[in-house]
Amino acid sequence: METRKIEVPVMADLFARGEKPEYLFWVGCAGAYDDRYKKVTRAFAKILSYLNVSYAVLGKEETCTGDPARRAGNEMLYQMQALQNIELFKAYEITKIITICPHCFNIFKNEYPDLGGNYEVISYVELLDKFIKEGKLKVNTDTFKNSRITYHDPCYLGRANDMYDEPRRVIKSISGDVVEMERNKSFALCCGAGGAQMFKEAEKGDKEVFLERMEDVLKVNPDIIATACPFCMTMMTDGIKYKNQEEKMKNYDIAELIVMSLGL
Amino acid sequence: MTKQIVFAIALLLTFAVFGYTIARIIRFFSLTKKGFPIKNLGKRFMIMAEVAFGQTKIFRRPVLGFLHAVVFWGFCVIIFGSIEMVIDGLFKLEKSLSFLGWFYDFLMATGDIFAFLIAIAIFVFLFRRVFLHVKRFEGIEMKKISHIDANVALTIILVLMLSLLGMNAAYVSHTNAIGGEIIGYYPVSNFLAPIFSGMSIESMQVQHEIYWWTHILLIFVFANLLPYSKHFHVFMSVPNTFISRLEPLGKLRNMDNVTREVKLMMDPNAAFAAPATDAPIERFGVKDAEDVMWNNYFNSLSCTECGRCTSVCPANTTGKKLSPRKVMMDLRARMKEKGPQLLKNKDFNDGKSLVRDYISEEELWACTTCNACAKECPININQPSLIVDMRRYLVMEEGSAPGEIKAMFNNIENNGAPWQYSPEDRLLWTKDLEINVH
Ligand code: SF4
Ligand code: SF4
Numbered sequence: 001m002e003t004r005k006i007e008v009p010v011m012a013d014l015f016a017r018g019e020k021p022e023y024l025f026w027v028g029c030a031g032a033y034d035d036r037y038k039k040v041t042r043a044f045a046k047i048l049s050y051l052n053v054s055y056a057v058l059g060k061e062e063t064c065t066g067d068p069a070r071r072a073g074n075e076m077l078y079q080m081q082a083l084q085n086i087e088l089f090k091a092y093e094i095t096k097i098i099t100i101c102p103h104c105f106n107i108f109k110n111e112y113p114d115l116g117g118n119y120e121v122i123s124y125v126e127l128l129d130k131f132i133k134e135g136k137l138k139v140n141t142d143t144f145k146n147s148r149i150t151y152h153d154p155c156y157l158g159r160a161n162d163m164y165d166e167p168r169r170v171i172k173s174i175s176g177d178v179v180e181m182e183r184n185k186s187f188a189l190c191c192g193a194g195g196a197q198m199f200k201e202a203e204k205g206d207k208e209v210f211l212e213r214m215e216d217v218l219k220v221n222p223d224i225i226a227t228a229c230p231f232c233m234t235m236m237t238d239g240i241k242y243k244n245q246e247e248k249m250k251n252y253d254i255a256e257l258i259v260m261s262l263g264l
Numbered sequence: 265m266t267k268q269i270v271f272a273i274a275l276l277l278t279f280a281v282f283g284y285t286i287a288r289i290i291r292f293f294s295l296t297k298k299g300f301p302i303k304n305l306g307k308r309f310m311i312m313a314e315v316a317f318g319q320t321k322i323f324r325r326p327v328l329g330f331l332h333a334v335v336f337w338g339f340c341v342i343i344f345g346s347i348e349m350v351i352d353g354l355f356k357l358e359k360s361l362s363f364l365g366w367f368y369d370f371l372m373a374t375g376d377i378f379a380f381l382i383a384i385a386i387f388v389f390l391f392r393r394v395f396l397h398v399k400r401f402e403g404i405e406m407k408k409i410s411h412i413d414a415n416v417a418l419t420i421i422l423v424l425m426l427s428l429l430g431m432n433a434a435y436v437s438h439t440n441a442i443g444g445e446i447i448g449y450y451p452v453s454n455f456l457a458p459i460f461s462g463m464s465i466e467s468m469q470v471q472h473e474i475y476w477w478t479h480i481l482l483i484f485v486f487a488n489l490l491p492y493s494k495h496f497h498v499f500m501s502v503p504n505t506f507i508s509r510l511e512p513l514g515k516l517r518n519m520d521n522v523t524r525e526v527k528l529m530m531d532p533n534a535a536f537a538a539p540a541t542d543a544p545i546e547r548f549g550v551k552d553a554e555d556v557m558w559n560n561y562f563n564s565l566s567c568t569e570c571g572r573c574t575s576v577c578p579a580n581t582t583g584k585k586l587s588p589r590k591v592m593m594d595l596r597a598r599m600k601e602k603g604p605q606l607l608k609n610k611d612f613n614d615g616k617s618l619v620r621d622y623i624s625e626e627e628l629w630a631c632t633t634c635n636a637c638a639k640e641c642p643i644n645i646n647q648p649s650l651i652v653d654m655r656r657y658l659v660m661e662e663g664s665a666p667g668e669i670k671a672m673f674n675n676i677e678n679n680g681a682p683w684q685y686s687p688e689d690r691l692l693w694t695k696d697l698e699i700n701v702h
């Protein structure tokens with residue numbers, strides 16, 4: 001098998017050459033810095049190259065959307081970040097944004113318009129679903145033939161934006177053995193990291209939210225927990241460790257599952 | 265004639281007391297903030313039809329949801345009978361709505377059946393509250409009075425339904441006994457009528473009178489108790505669904521006063537250009553009851569204390585202090601405490617506030633903004649927006665936040681990311697990226 005090197009296109013470079021990509025691929029802070037989630041970013045970039053999607057990233061010019069600041073009550077900081085981003089998007093004439101983080105997705109889609117930032121915002125989950133439906137991603141159903149997969153709904157895709165079916169269709173395209181946890185879709189339990197909880201210790205209580213969620217997971221006894229959010233990924237991975245399930249189950253993002261079943 | 269006069273006085277009293285109570289409550293709204301315009305009336309009617317009349321969110325818990333739906337739908341039908349009783353009582357008529365013909369038969373029949381079903385449902389509710397230990401009905405915000413309140417209201421409804429059935433059954437047996445024509449149709453009461461068969465015709469009539477008066481007077485009393493009870497939701501929940509937030513649950517409200525400030529900061533020239541205003545300094549976020557928007561307060565008055573929100577809250581279910589139901593109940597209680605004073609003197613200050621004296625910082629910081637509560641609330645209350653508004657106050661006016669959160673703010677300010685990494689490293693993930701070519 002041969003390999004091909006991928007050069008990830010950067011907006012400033014393209015613009016200098018007078019090119020304008022169709023999409024901005026918004027990587028997000030977790031996608032750029034979190035060691036585990038970087039793999040998801042890489043997986044998704046592979047898919048974009050594989051399909052010859054016209055895109056670019058902002059690279060060093062990217063900055064926080066302001067989501068954690070806003071949920072934590074720092075509206076001032078959020079708006080400074082947002083207005084700065086909106087200026088940058090204007091400079092690059094950006095109209096379509098793809099995100100791999102539900103929190104970025106939500107804030108661009110629902111909250112930037114209040115500050116004058118109106119874009120077509122697309123979650124990678126929708127995009128994967130669309131490509132699979134159109135037959136552009138011909139997944140190999142052998143890879144996960146013997147894997148039992150359960151999907152953990154991220155609050156910011158699910159309840160916040162009603163996206164329940166798209167990720168499920170993506171997973172069902174690779175495995176026939178998809179199980180639902182008792183709390184799923186709009187009833188799903190939060191991983192415990194949203195609303196800026198990711199950045200602090202949890203308040204005192206009887207247990208951590210992610211452990212409560214792991215109990216839901218353990219009841220359906222999957223081989224793989226599929227996630228679609230960097231925070232959910234951190235929490236589920238921790239949960240697997242705490243419950244000593246590393247031998248038995250893995251946590252993958254749905255973009256990674258697609259890349260694996262495509263053999264990319 | 266005496267009967268009519270007594271009735272008219274009772275009715276007048278009911279309206280007077282009710283009007284007084286409602287006027288008092290409405291005045292509290294003048295203390296709250298605007299900023300939640302009601303647009304999209306068509307869409308709102310649809311939501312109201314679906315969530316209130318269709319009881320869709322209540323059905324997220326199917327079994328008890330069904331029982332509640334029976335009570336709700338039953339109320340919607342029985343209310344016509346109550347209106348008729350008022351007309352009859354005032355004008356000394358009998359069955360004044362019977363000109364409606366077949367529709368009248370239908371109303372009476374469904375009302376009669378529903379009275380029976382509601383009685384059963386209420387019986388189940390009471391049994392559950394008194395004998396079963398239901399976690400959802402517990403919690404620090406659920407004081408003894410909350411439980412008494414619920415049980416009293418349920419008992420009143422039970423008596424209302426039993427008196428309605430008694431009234432119908434006595435009517436049927438009396439009319440039969442005097443060989444008259446029964447107006448309306450009463451399937452359940454037909455069945456119950458023989459209970460009165462051993463009585464004299466006069467006693468049957470007296471029985472009918474007793475039930476009639478019990479029923480209507482109890483309605484009058486109940487209507488006036490409701491505003492002081494969690495069962496105020498009987499009035500408030502339908503309009504509350506009408507004022508639902510229409511945006512996706514994930515959206516937070518933009519603070520326009522902050523936008524103005526930030527734009528000035530980003531463009532200092534604008535600061536000189538901007539006309540100097542001597543508008544009073546605005547509050548950032550919510551510190552006390554009068555800082556909330558009117559819809560938040562409306563929500564708090566509508567809250568039924570059902571605890572569906574709290575029972576799905578990840579923070580609460582893992583033993584943290586936060587309870588979204590408590591947030592709603594606290595706002596209501598704080599307004600009740602401070603509102604009357606504020607109305608007299610707008611600078612009133614009792615040294616207390618909603619944040620801290622009612623809702624602790626610990627509670628506020630436990631929220632993951634997952635929206636489970638808002639999704640679950642059967643009457644579309646939005647708790648997270650209020651929780652975030654209180655965080656906004658803490659952060660922007662007091663600079664108070666857990667240390668790690670402050671560090672996160674600093675990181676975003678200095679590095680453009682919540683973690684302490686350099687923007688220079690943003691492309692590290694692209695290194696050695698290869699794809700297999702088949
Ligand atoms: S949004 Fe906050 S209050 Fe509501 S359920 Fe989630 S954690 Fe609890
Ligand atoms: S906020 Fe809604 S779900 Fe929570 S107790 Fe009140 S009515 Fe019930």
